Amino acid sequence: MNKYSIEASGLRKSFGHQTVLNGLNLAVPKGSIFALLGPNGAGKTTLIHILSTLIKPDGGHAWIEGHDVAAAKDEVQRSISLTGQFAAVDEVLTGRENLMMMCRLSGLTRKESRSRTEELLKRFELEAAADKRVKTYSGGMRRRLDLAVSLTVPRPVLFLDEPTTGLDTVSRRSLWDIILRLKQQGITVFLTTQYLEEADQLADEIAVLNGGRIVAAGTAEELKARVGGEVIELRNNADEVIRSMPTDGSVQDVRRLLNELAQQCPPDARIVIRKPSMDDVFLALTAEQHPYQEVSYA
Numbered sequence: 510m511n512k513y514s515i516e517a518s519g520l521r522k523s524f525g526h527q528t529v530l531n532g533l534n535l536a537v538p539k540g541s542i543f544a545l546l547g548p549n550g551a552g553k554t555t556l557i558h559i560l561s562t563l564i565k566p567d568g569g570h571a572w573i574e575g576h577d578v579a580a581a582k583d584e585v586q587r588s589i590s591l592t593g594q595f596a597a598v599d600e601v602l603t604g605r606e607n608l609m610m611m612c613r614l615s616g617l618t619r620k621e622s623r624s625r626t627e628e629l630l631k632r633f634e635l636e637a638a639a640d641k642r643v644k645t646y647s648g649g650m651r652r653r654l655d656l657a658v659s660l661t662v663p664r665p666v667l668f669l670d671e672p673t674t675g676l677d678t679v680s681r682r683s684l685w686d687i688i689l690r691l692k693q694q695g696i697t698v699f700l701t702t703q704y705l706e707e708a709d710q711l712a713d714e715i716a717v718l719n720g721g722r723i724v725a726a727g728t729a730e731e732l733k734a735r736v737g738g739e740v741i742e743l744r745n746n747a748d749e750v751i752r753s754m755p756t757d758g759s760v761q762d763v764r765r766l767l768n769e770l771a772q773q774c775p776p777d778a779r780i781v782i783r784k785p786s787m788d789d790v791f792l793a794l795t796a797e798q799h800p801y802q803e804v805s806y807a
């Protein structure tokens with residue numbers, strides 16, 4: 510049996526003269542959470558639109574649960590749920606009414622719809638607000654309802670395009686818990702994000718999209734290791750970073766960097782040595798002066 514839920518090979522897409530995807534390859538194991546990171550305009554939404562059959566690629570192939578996105582559109586659509594960047598729920602209806610409507614539209618009977626609606630309201634922590642109109646919901650509640658609506662019929666693959674953009678920390682964490690629970694139920698989750706912490710917290714594998722290709726992929730730890738051993742920071746007494754430099758952690762290298770930093774050191778400055786963060790990884794991998802090889806998936 511194919512161990513991947515989502516595969517892409519040599520995907521290309523241009524809009525006019527702008528090449529957005531330039532021979533992209535990827536493979537997402539079944540039941541995992543995969544985070545696609547990329548700067549603004551890198552092509553993350555375009556990739557989700559191709560994988561979910563909303564737009565056609567100019568070249569290359571992609572498969573969802575083994576179904577070709579070009580040749581077996583219906584099978585692909587029956588295998589996926591998609592939550593986009595903007596809430597797709599009816600503002601005038603209540604949360605419960607939105608869910609009932611989607612259940613009925615998905616072909617469930619009235620009785621099945623009622624029980625599925627109650628289950629989703631509970632799972633997405635919306636019971637208290639179930640009978641309030643959606644226009645009164647907070648951003649976090651809307652996202653949770655949007656996700657619930659897209660899951661009225663359970664599908665093996667879930668696409669989430671920037672699921673927590675614009676949410677406060679509490680709402681973001683509550684959505685992370687929900688996403689992790691979906692993985693526990695065996696759903697493969699493909700999410701795009703601009704938040705490195707989100708990828709770090711949730712994903713089994715993180716891929717960085719830049720220049721139309723995946724320029725690095727791996728676990729958060731693997732990606733951090735790739736950027737180098739450690740980072741030396743010079744901080745002022747307000748704990749702000751004055752300067753930051755990568756080091757291999759050897760005594761010689763640390764001594765050399767300390768000598769260099771000492772020249773520009775305010776009297777109250779402190780030195781901190783830390784492991785690279787996902788921010789360091791992202792900056793290094795998306796900087797044009799770092800021509801990383803494209804990742805190859807076996």
Ligand SMILES: Nc1ncnc2c1ncn2[C@@H]1O[C@H](COP(=O)(O)OP(=O)(O)OP(=O)(O)O)[C@@H](O)[C@H]1O
Nearest residue numbers: 524527529547548549550551552553554555556703
């Ligand atoms: N239908 C379209 N017609 C023309 N250009 C488009 C179209 N869709 C996307 N683009 C362009 O393709 C590039 C990639 O867009 P895309 O939305 O895929 O990026 P993204 O990584 O999702 O960005 P963001 O994080 O800002 O949402 C952008 O420069 C965008 O302007």
